[in-house]
Amino acid sequence: MSLPELEPFLSWFQSNGGTIDLDAVGFKIFSAAEGGRGAVALKNIEKEQTLFTIPRSLVLSTDTSSLPEKFGLNDWKRRELDKGWSGLILCMMWEDAQASDSKWAQYLVILPTQFNTPMFWDEQDLKELEGTSVVEKLGKQDAERDFNDKVVPAIQSRPDLFPPESLSTYYSLERYHITGSRILSRSFDIERGATDEVSGEEELDGEADRSTGSAMDVDEDNAPAGVEDNSIQDDATGEEEEEDEEDAINVSMVPVADLLNARYGSENAKLFYEDKVLKMIATKRISIGEQIWNTYNDLPNSELLRKYGHVDVLPLQGRDEGNPADIxxxxxxxxxxxxxxxxxxxxxxxxxxxxxxxxxxxxxxxxxxxxxxxxxxxxxxxxxxxxxxxxxxxxxxxxxxxxxxxxxxxxxxxxxxxxxxxxxxxxxxxxxxxxxxxxxxxxxxxxxxxxxxxxxxxxxxxxxxxxxxxxxxxxxxxxxxxxxxxxxxxxxxxxxxxxxxx
Known part of the structure; x- marks a missing residue:
């Protein structure tokens, strides 16, 4: 069972080396309280079963998009497009502008174009958040500063890559905010793959992390047997180590993996990486008809609303309802x-x-x-x-x-x-x-x-x-x-x- 609008995307995914067990995994529209479009188990799924596999070549990032190389890597770095998200946003806008010529055309077309996050609320709605830290964390002014100081000059410097007639359609400030919200709500932080050949049978190396500002987080304690913990730690002893760690992690858009919803305490599948591929693996038994949930690392409602435009409402002690992870x-x-x-x-x-x-x-x-x-x-x-x-x-x-x-x-x-x-x-x-x-x-x-x-x-x-x-x-x-x-x-x-x- 798949949604009709996803069929061209799933065909593209499989024809480009992705594998998915469509006998076990389907897609449907859930209620708004359950996340809207998401994945469902079409049959009983056992713990540690692989649900789908994504070749690293299908991951969309600044490493896989051809834009940085066409732009010139030295100039790309000189304009600091290798820092923060501005480079990835520009890559995604450029890939979108290539239409059917883009490798990710069938993927980009299924990504949301509208968001319910406070980034897009009017002043009256934002007043409802007075007293919380949500508004000051939106980063709207910082994003617009990056757009004006880094992205616009880069675009203007290369009319061969960014034709003037396409600027208002694909490279507007509005498109910049929408693309940034796509990254915020759907991206993964993935450790860059090794360049050396792996001899013998490959083992799972670690978990694709969404903890450093991208989308969903992972709980390292629930890794399947045999998975090594190669996650980035927070106790770096110096700036050099921190820079090395940042270079080792790449914020990436991962087709199919980002279709899974998340809810507090409900995670039953998680994304792991190997040298050449990423794998979504069940972390517990999933019964037929159940939604397949990834995880946001049980974020408080303030962060869920800021990043994803929804809140979790669950039973609390007494007769109240809310999010047990609130802060x-x-x-x-x-x-x-x-x-x-x-x-x-x-x-x-x-x-x-x-x-x-x-x-x-x-x-x-x-x-x-x-x-x-x-x-x-x-x-x-x-x-x-x-x-x-x-x-x-x-x-x-x-x-x-x-x-x-x-x-x-x-x-x-x-x-x-x-x-x-x-x-x-x-x-x-x-x-x-x-x-x-x-x-x-x-x-x-x-x-x-x-x-x-x-x-x-x-x-x-x-x-x-x-x-x-x-x-x-x-x-x-x-x-x-x-x-x-x-x-x-x-x-x-x-x-x-x-x-x-x-």
Whole structure:
């Protein structure tokens, strides 16, 4: 079972070396809540069964498109089209402009041309996301800067490759945003294949990763038996290592693999790479009729909405619904401004900024992430205690190069409680108002509904974290009060006498 519009694409895929088990894998339109167009199991699929195989030659990237070579590799790099996504976007727009002459013509025609992501929302819809970090992460201004500073000059320099009459059709800013959204929502980060011949039987080398800003992520712990972990780690020890790792990874469009949808906790298939091919392999048994799910690495709704234009709504504890992976971001400057408001001294301001600069130089976070465990982030506690250090303790911390341990005390807890309250106040509505709106307006516009789900999830986390912190503070105060009441009168008298003698 395949959708009619996919038949030419699947024929192209198979005639160019791709293999797919069409007796086991079909494609259909699911409901919007289940991702729309996706893959379905036509029969029971066993764990570790290969669903389809993609030759690396069918992957669309800056390595496989002929544009960089035609443009001239030195000039391509001089214009920094080898950095970020601008080069891949230009390659995809150029391939699109070649129409039937492009190797990927049948693939490009099935890619979406419209997106529900906030990148394309109007100002009224974007206001619904006020208080969340979604809008500031859209990167629309950065993308347009790259378009104007890198892509447009490159296009204008080569009218032989980019005919002037085609510019408004294939190389407009709108097409640039659409192509960038295609990459954001559907690409994979793939380790570049080895150039040496592989002798003997090939083994699976590792997993095609979508964790560094491309589309879906992978969970390395669920790899089939025999798969080596060749994934890129985050603990590079220097800039040279980081550059080597970036060079080893190529953001790529992978035909057929990007047809799979994803949903929190539902992954049952994953893309792995070999030297010459990529393979989509079942990571668990999939029953007939089930959707075949890839994974977004269980992203929070804020990221799902930003990248893919949808949210996950699942049962939570109690009667609420939402995404168990939701998070809230709190900026370090909110902690600093709250502290300075309480201290209200010019000298403190100078010292605090000095401490913040040191914190950042030492690799401290400038954004703290609060999760559904409702714990105040340890780094946030440590920064707060750093601000409260005496001058002598601050000098010791700087000499040792170590910030304070993340230990909560009453002073720190009180300030963090104020920080959480201020973060909650950044939303224009309360959690009670949002819950009422969700209940009273079931037919609200889709964008408004999704924004509501995002901010509700964040407010639940903030409110629960604040309540937990306040409970801890109250318990600590009660403990201290009880200790004072139990203190013997003679002890209190001795203490007073000592103070008098001084």
């Amino acid at each position: 809230v971001e709190i900026r370090a400057d909110l902690v600093l401004s709250t502290y300075l408001e309480r201290s209200n001294e010019a000298a403190t301001t100078t010292s605090s900024h000095e401490r913040i600069d040191w914190w950042l130089e030492e690799g401290g976070d400038d954004v703290f992430v609060v999760e559904t465990n409702f714990d105040v982030p340890e780094a946030m506690i440590s920064l707060t205690r750093l601000l409260y250090l005496s001058s002598s303790d601050w000098e010791k911390a700087r000499e040792k190069g170590k910030p304070p341990k993340p230990r909560l005390d009453l002073q720190t807890s009180n300030l963090l409680g104020l920080v959480l309250q201020k973060r909650i106040a950044q939303y224009p509505s309360t959690i009670e108002e949002d819950k009422k709106l969700l209940k009273d307006e079931p037919g609200m516009p889709w964008n408004k509904y999704q924004a509501l789900i995002v901010r509700l999830g964040e407010k639940r986390i903030l409110n629960s974290t604040l309540q937990r912190l306040q409970t801890m503070v109250a318990a600590e105060k009660a403990k201290e009060s009880g200790a004072q009441k139990r203190k013997p009168a003679s002890q209190s008298s001795k203490s007073t006498t000592k103070k008098t003698k001084r």
